[in-house]
Every structure is written in C-alpha cells, then in structure tokens.
Amino acid sequence: MRLFRSQSSAYRFFGLTFSTLFAALAISFTAAAQTLPTHISFDPETHIFRIDSADSSYIFGVNESEQLQALYWGKRLADSDRFSPAKSMPEVASFDAPSTTTQQEYIGWGGVLYVEPSLKITFPDGNRDLRLKYLSNHIDGNHLSIQMKDISREIYVTLNYDADGETGILRRSAEIENRTGGPVSIEEVSAATWNLPRGTDYRLRYLTGRWAGENTVQEQPLNPGKTVLESRRGTTGAQNAPWFAIDHRNENDSEHGDVWFGALGWSGSWQITIEQDVLQQVRVNGGPNSFDFAYHLAKGAKFQTPYFYGGYSDQGVGGASRLLHRYELDSILPQAPKPKVRPVLYNSWEATGFDVTETGQMALAEKAASIGVERFVIDDGWFGQRKTDHAGLGDWYVNPQKFPNGLKPLIDKVHSLGMDFGIWVEPEMVNPDSDLYRKHPDWVLNFDGRPRTERRNQLVLNLARPDVRAYVYGFLDKLLNENQIAFLKWDYNRNWSEPGWPAVPVDEQKNVYVDFIRNYYSILAELREKHPGVEIESCSGGGARVDLGVMHLTDEVWPSDNTDAFDRLLIQNGFTYAYTPGVMMAWVTDSPTWVNNRTLSLQYRFLSSMQGSLGIGANLNKWTPEDFDTAKKMVAQYKGIRETVQHGSLYRIITPEHDSQQSVTESVARDGHEAVVFAFLHSSRENYPYPRIHLHGLNPTARYRITSLDGKLADDTPETASGAWLENRGVDVDLKGDFQAMSFHLERLP
Incomplete structure (x- = not known):
C-alpha cells in the first residue's frame, strides 16, 4: 500500500496559543507514577496499532480503504493475542455504505457518511467534502501520533494518544493543519471518537443539573439514535457535565462489570454525542460545540483540540470513578503527581454579604482561627463601589471607605492568627454601572445595534479580545504583586448572551467561542507561573465551570451554591462520578439554609462536608460557645483523616x-x-x-x-x-x- 511508509519525524505536539498550557499538561502527565507496564506497538504486516496500559487494551488498524478502523477497547489482552488486518464492514444496502457502518477512529464529513463526523470543514470554494486517509505514525514511549490527510487537499490531521500506565486512561486530541493556499472554516471538530464493542444492552450514565441542583446522575438504555450532552452557554455549564459512562444494563452492582467512560477537558461550549448506528454500534464524539460554531483557520495555521480522556474498568462504575480520581490527582491537577491536601478555609460571604469592613473581617478572622481554620477568604464587596451586585464589577481597586489603609492591615491580622489569606474575584464580568464599562462599552460580548442582555446586573467581557485579556491579567497580577494573597476564588456568575465580536472581520467572529477560553486558560497559566504560591478555585455560580480543562489550572472547584447538608449528599455523590473529592469544596453553613428551610445539626453539617475538602461559611458571629466547641473538635478530627478523604479511594457503599x-x-x-x-x-x-x-x-x-x-x-x-x-x-x-x-x-x- 503506497501510503504505508516510515514513521514521521519528531512529533510536534501543540500549536497556536494553547502551546504553553498543553506543554505544561504534557509534563504533568509524564510525571505521573507508572506502576504497570505500558506498551504501544504498530505491526507493519497487519497494520495494527495496539496500546496496552494498566488493565486495558486499545486496538485499531488501517483497513483496505486506508482508514483508521477501531477493533477493540476493553480488558487487557494477552501479549500473544493477534488481530487480523482491519477490514471495512460489508455494504448492507445502498442507503448505508461501509464508510457509515465501519467503526472509524477519526473521520471527516465527506462521501457517504450519515453518522456524526469527527471533523467537518468548508473550503473557500464551497467544497465541504473531506476524506481523511492514513499517512504515517510515530511512537515515542507512551505516546502515539498518527498523521492523516485529505485525499487531494492540503488538510492534515494529527491524532495524539497518550497512555497512563497506572490507570490505563488514554488522553486523546487532534491537531488540524491548513496547508492550503487560503483559509478554511472548521464547522465541527472532535478531540476524539471512541468506539465501543458491538452490543445491544448498553446503558448510559451522565450528569445533569441546574443552579443549586448540580450533578444529578441519570441513567438510560442506549437505543438506535443519538444522545447529545452539551453546553451552549459559552462555558462548561451545569446543565450537563462533560462526562459519560457506559456499561451493560444487567450489571447493577457498582463494583462489578465492564464500564467505558470518558471526560472532555474543555471549559467552553462543548458537546459529547453518544450514537448507536444502524448496525447498533456505539460511537462517542466530543469537542467544542458545533452549534453556532465556525473557526476561521488561516493559511498555514493549526487548530489544537482540547483533550478527550477515556478509560475502561471491569470493576463497575465505582472502579471507573476511582480510576478517574487517581488520574486527576496524579496527572491533571497543577501540583500533580503529589497535590497538597486542601486547607480548612473560612469564607465570610454568609456573615457579611457586601457589607465588608476591615474591623468586621478581622473579628471573623479571630473566630475562624479559634476553631482551627487555616485559610481566611474575604468574598465579594471589597473593591470599587461594590455595595450591591448592581455596581463595581470591573473596577478592581480596594474600596477606600471599607479599607482606608488597603488590604495590608487585614492580611497582617490574618497571618498573625496563623492563617493564610484569600480573596474573591470575578474577572470576566462587568457591571454597566462601573468606570470600566463607561470607558470601554465595546469590551463586552455584543452584536452591533442589538440589546445587551444583563443577568445579575452584569455583562460578559469579551476575553477573546487581546486588550481585554491584557486588562484582566494586569489587574490580577497587580493585586497579587501588592498583597500577600495565597488564594483566589475566581467566580463567574452568568452565562453568555449575544456572543458577538464586531471588532474583527465577519468570517472570524465565531472564533470567540475558542479564543475566549484559550485566553482564559492562558491567564490562569501565566498567573500560576509568575505567582507559584497562589492557589485558585474555579467557581461559577456553583458548579457551572467544572471540567478536566479548568482542573489542570486550578486547585479546587466549587460544586454548588446549595450548601444544605442533606441536598449536598446527592450533589456530592454525582460530582464524584467524574471528579475527585480532593478538589470538591464543601462548606458548613448556617441552618436552616435559604434552600429548603431545613434545620440540621452542626455535627450533621460537618460530616456532610467532611466527605470532601472542608470549608466553613457560617456566620460565626451568631454561634454559641457550644457551636465553637463542636466545630473545633470536628475540624481537628477532619485534619486527621483528610489525606485519606481527599486522596484515597472512594467507595459508594x-x-x-x-x-x-x-x-x-x-x-x-x-x-x-x-x-x-x-x-x-x-x-x-x-x-x-x-x-x-x-x-x-x-x-x-x-x-x-x-x-x-x-x-x-x-x-x-x-x-x-x-x-x-x-x-x-x-x-x-x-x-x-x-x-x-x-x-x-x-x-x-x-
């Protein structure tokens, strides 16, 4: 076959503005402990690729049509097991050609294709036919790259596979390179396509939610057709989590049975499609959401997809969760492979709201320190003319009436009590009633001449703009340079609307969906590099921005604004299907809460929160001496077990x-x-x-x-x-x- 040739030159992993972020993630991946052998091979006779890692095998080959065809994904096979060369499915009718019924690793939209494509491109002449063929491969330790190309046009796709030796999880991505003579428009792009063994008794698990009701576990049988999990909100969103797990319907023990699972590392609008085709074969695609999407890829440019992680467990959905937890701790988090335990923190929001004063915060800090708190966090209300949520967002200077001598006296007080200091910010938002908006009304997402919809009295800054990116990074860097801040609670309290970018040419305006998130990631990465001692929490009105992309750049996440300790049992349960308890912040707040007006004992509230990373958000000014005694005892108790809770193996009994x-x-x-x-x-x-x-x-x-x-x-x-x-x-x-x-x-x- 003329397209089988020697392995390509050294693999170039990342491109565009994602290079720094992805290079850092590659380093953390390599650093993960590998306790089981990983072997990646290519058989030049059968043209079979085989990835054996931990307890799983992933096998695909190049078929007679020079397409990459999936062959096996499941429990690890014997080294002596061999596969015959890949062969396309036979035609079953003129309506469904082999290109539709053959399980392919990555397929362009072209020819006779009626299933979800991995990649769809429009060329300047209106052509939309894309047919990718195998070119070459390169194997380097635990990494495999495969290059594909369109049959006639200079569009190249590099598929990347990285295998983790401890969990068997594969990290996959794709790089699309435009070597044609002009720009092209990417209209749909997956980071990876996963194909399951043929079967008719599959069950899908996924997570749904809303504000104050995140991470509800859903189950449904997989039938012919397509299930779409997605966010069209500009960021990850609480409506669905970018995670899936598929097992067999007759396996109802959470600790036994085959499970295939995956998680998408992308903090923008995203989609995961789970499709059972006309032959009842199951395929999963995941990447940026194709709704309202078109990425202008210039001549000579490359587009790097996010990562799509996938794994297999024969120990039920519980085993699948534990593999993901271990992988996140060892390979995803900023401090991987040895993340520090999360400190016990106190947040002052419920005690003070916007009524923040230096003396009031100092008094709360003294009370927090008395029960063993290690981190004191001042929430909203410290900056600009921020007296309510109607004004001040965007004006990131310390309010001189509330803090006449700046933050230093409060920070010094917190340090003297043996705690470090944290602060709340919402960098991507602006109130129309702010100096920033009055000066730069063009900096928000908007369509010319159309309404600008406010939610929570605020608009979304267009972080895709270089000047907005520079402003956001600049004020955060200044805040950290001028103050001894150990922790940023980075909040994000509304979704997108009017996602326009009128400052750039029309054919580039939809790039906002990608460039916004890339700039968000780059700010986080640059802050971490310049201020390595600062830790960051991802919060979005609760758990609306939690995914494996943001988790690489933040140390913890906020699962929900609902802190009712009974409700939190369900929210935290769903959260841990996809994410480790090591990043799951869980606060003890006042009872009854605003959510259900339910009264719960302080001990119950502590025990609910102690299943994750413990925080306290109650109004300590209202506590009794008995409350302080109980809290001091339980905080000390938690410190004795938190390493196991945060970094151990979780079983849902x-x-x-x-x-x-x-x-x-x-x-x-x-x-x-x-x-x-x-x-x-x-x-x-x-x-x-x-x-x-x-x-x-x-x-x-x-x-x-x-x-x-x-x-x-x-x-x-x-x-x-x-x-x-x-x-x-x-x-x-x-x-x-x-x-x-x-x-x-x-x-x-x-």
Whole structure:
C-alpha cells in the first residue's frame, strides 16, 4: 500500500496559543507514577496499532480503504493475542455504505457518511467534502501520533494518544493543519471518537443539573439514535457535565462489570454525542460545540483540540470513578503527581454579604482561627463601589471607605492568627454601572445595534479580545504583586448572551467561542507561573465551570451554591462520578439554609462536608460557645483523616440516589493504612434498623482497629476485625430518627 511508509519525524505536539498550557499538561502527565507496564506497538504486516496500559487494551488498524478502523477497547489482552488486518464492514444496502457502518477512529464529513463526523470543514470554494486517509505514525514511549490527510487537499490531521500506565486512561486530541493556499472554516471538530464493542444492552450514565441542583446522575438504555450532552452557554455549564459512562444494563452492582467512560477537558461550549448506528454500534464524539460554531483557520495555521480522556474498568462504575480520581490527582491537577491536601478555609460571604469592613473581617478572622481554620477568604464587596451586585464589577481597586489603609492591615491580622489569606474575584464580568464599562462599552460580548442582555446586573467581557485579556491579567497580577494573597476564588456568575465580536472581520467572529477560553486558560497559566504560591478555585455560580480543562489550572472547584447538608449528599455523590473529592469544596453553613428551610445539626453539617475538602461559611458571629466547641473538635478530627478523604479511594457503599433513606461512603487510604466511613440517615421507618455496612477495598487478611468518631457503633462491634470480616459480615451502626449522621475509622494494625 503506497501510503504505508516510515514513521514521521519528531512529533510536534501543540500549536497556536494553547502551546504553553498543553506543554505544561504534557509534563504533568509524564510525571505521573507508572506502576504497570505500558506498551504501544504498530505491526507493519497487519497494520495494527495496539496500546496496552494498566488493565486495558486499545486496538485499531488501517483497513483496505486506508482508514483508521477501531477493533477493540476493553480488558487487557494477552501479549500473544493477534488481530487480523482491519477490514471495512460489508455494504448492507445502498442507503448505508461501509464508510457509515465501519467503526472509524477519526473521520471527516465527506462521501457517504450519515453518522456524526469527527471533523467537518468548508473550503473557500464551497467544497465541504473531506476524506481523511492514513499517512504515517510515530511512537515515542507512551505516546502515539498518527498523521492523516485529505485525499487531494492540503488538510492534515494529527491524532495524539497518550497512555497512563497506572490507570490505563488514554488522553486523546487532534491537531488540524491548513496547508492550503487560503483559509478554511472548521464547522465541527472532535478531540476524539471512541468506539465501543458491538452490543445491544448498553446503558448510559451522565450528569445533569441546574443552579443549586448540580450533578444529578441519570441513567438510560442506549437505543438506535443519538444522545447529545452539551453546553451552549459559552462555558462548561451545569446543565450537563462533560462526562459519560457506559456499561451493560444487567450489571447493577457498582463494583462489578465492564464500564467505558470518558471526560472532555474543555471549559467552553462543548458537546459529547453518544450514537448507536444502524448496525447498533456505539460511537462517542466530543469537542467544542458545533452549534453556532465556525473557526476561521488561516493559511498555514493549526487548530489544537482540547483533550478527550477515556478509560475502561471491569470493576463497575465505582472502579471507573476511582480510576478517574487517581488520574486527576496524579496527572491533571497543577501540583500533580503529589497535590497538597486542601486547607480548612473560612469564607465570610454568609456573615457579611457586601457589607465588608476591615474591623468586621478581622473579628471573623479571630473566630475562624479559634476553631482551627487555616485559610481566611474575604468574598465579594471589597473593591470599587461594590455595595450591591448592581455596581463595581470591573473596577478592581480596594474600596477606600471599607479599607482606608488597603488590604495590608487585614492580611497582617490574618497571618498573625496563623492563617493564610484569600480573596474573591470575578474577572470576566462587568457591571454597566462601573468606570470600566463607561470607558470601554465595546469590551463586552455584543452584536452591533442589538440589546445587551444583563443577568445579575452584569455583562460578559469579551476575553477573546487581546486588550481585554491584557486588562484582566494586569489587574490580577497587580493585586497579587501588592498583597500577600495565597488564594483566589475566581467566580463567574452568568452565562453568555449575544456572543458577538464586531471588532474583527465577519468570517472570524465565531472564533470567540475558542479564543475566549484559550485566553482564559492562558491567564490562569501565566498567573500560576509568575505567582507559584497562589492557589485558585474555579467557581461559577456553583458548579457551572467544572471540567478536566479548568482542573489542570486550578486547585479546587466549587460544586454548588446549595450548601444544605442533606441536598449536598446527592450533589456530592454525582460530582464524584467524574471528579475527585480532593478538589470538591464543601462548606458548613448556617441552618436552616435559604434552600429548603431545613434545620440540621452542626455535627450533621460537618460530616456532610467532611466527605470532601472542608470549608466553613457560617456566620460565626451568631454561634454559641457550644457551636465553637463542636466545630473545633470536628475540624481537628477532619485534619486527621483528610489525606485519606481527599486522596484515597472512594467507595459508594449506599448512594443517596433514587430517594434512598441512607447514604454511606467509604474512603480508603492509598497505602491502605486506614479507612473512614460516613453514614447518613434521612428518616427511620417502622423501627427498622439501619442497613448493615459492608466495606470495600480492605486487605482481607489484615486486622483493623474500629473506632467511632461521631455517633454510635452497635454494641456487638468488636474492637478489631479482619478485612474479610468487615467486608463480608459488615458493621452495624446505631442511627435512628430524622437527619442523623455518624462516622467511624478503621486503622490497619501492624
């Protein structure tokens, strides 16, 4: 075959303005510990590519039409197993040619294609036919790159595969290069296409939500047709999370069975399509959302897609979650492969709202320090003429009436109490009632001559503009240079509207969907490089900007503005399907909350929040001495277990899904030396006892000391027991009543 030739020259990974970001991510990926062998090979006789990593194998080949054809994705095969050369599916009818029915790794829209394409391009002459053929490949350790090209036009596509030896997760992306004589328009582009083994009994899991109700787990059978998960909101959005998991419908044990899962690392408008074709084959595409999308790719330019991560587990959706958690901790987070534990923080928002003063914040800082808080965060209201949410956004100077001597006296006070200092910002937004907007009304997303829709009394700055990008980076850099700030809570409190960019030519205006996010990433990356000691939280009116793209550049995320401790059990449960508890901020706030007017004990609220990264947001000015005593005890208790909670292996023993009356989680330390269990009860019924808790992830022959941390274990609970006993016989707890909670600890004995 004439297109099979020697491997290409050294692989060039990234292009355009994403280069710094992606290079940093590549470094963190390489740094991840690899405890299991990874092997990538290409058989020149059969033209088969094989990626064996951890407990999975991923195999595809070049077929007789010089297309890349998927062959296998699942549990790791024996080294001696061989595959026959790839061969296109036979034609079943004139309506569905082999190009539609053959499972392809990456396919352009052209010829006879009726499934979702991986790439769609319009050329200046109106041609929209794109047919990609295999050219060459290059293997470098755990990295594989494959170059493809259109049959006649100078459009090149490089597919990139990186395999993680510890989890088997593949990180995939595509680079589109325009070597034609003029610009082209990319109208749809996937980072990767995933093909599952042929089957008819698949079930899809995904996450849906809204403000104050994020991360609800949904399940549905996969039937012929297409399911689209997406955000059209400019950023990630809470409506769907960019994550999926697919298993078999008859496998209902969360710890057993085959699961294929994936997560898209993109913080802009995105889409994931899950499609079962006419032969009941399942394919998954993911990338920037194609709605209202057209990226103007100039002559000689390259377009680098985001990453689309995919993995396989034979240990159910629980095993899939743990693989993702491990991968995020070891390869995604800024401090990977050894992220620090998240400090216990206090945020002053619920205590003061916009009524921020130097003396008031100092008084709260003293109270926070008394219970063991390690980070004090001042929220909205410290800057500009910010007295309500109607004014001040965009004017990032310290309000002289509230802080006559700047922030230094407050920061010095916080430091003297043994805490570091954090501050709230909302850099991408502007109030029309601000000096910035009066000076630069053209800086917001807008269409000429059309209304500018305000939400929360604010508009969205067009961060795709170089001058806006320079302004945002400049004031953040100045704020950090002039103050000893250890933490930024970066908020984002509305979605896009009127996504216009009238300052650039018409054929470039839709580039705003990509260039905005690229500039957002580049600001985060540049701030981290210049201020390496500063940590950042991604917040968007709750959990509306959480994805593996932003997680590489931020240290923690805010899952929801809903801090009702009972509601949070469900929100946090869904969150952990896709994201590690190590980044999941969970606050103890006042009760009853504004959400449900439900009254919950302080102990219950703490135990709910202690399943993630603990924060406190209550109004400490209203606490009783007994509240402070309880909080001090539980903060100290959390510090003793947080390494295991944040970085250990999570098991959902009983989920709060489907209106369950109980919820139980277990976190096992990475080295297995301890485990901690949290148990919650909504309401007792008819004098039934709490279900017995059967633990997971323990060494069956080791012995463990069992200690109640909060609440009561059953009277017949032994002081020590084997892992086998704890998993098979199980532990009984004494929980009765309404909204009760307890926790207990397992320590492995020498």
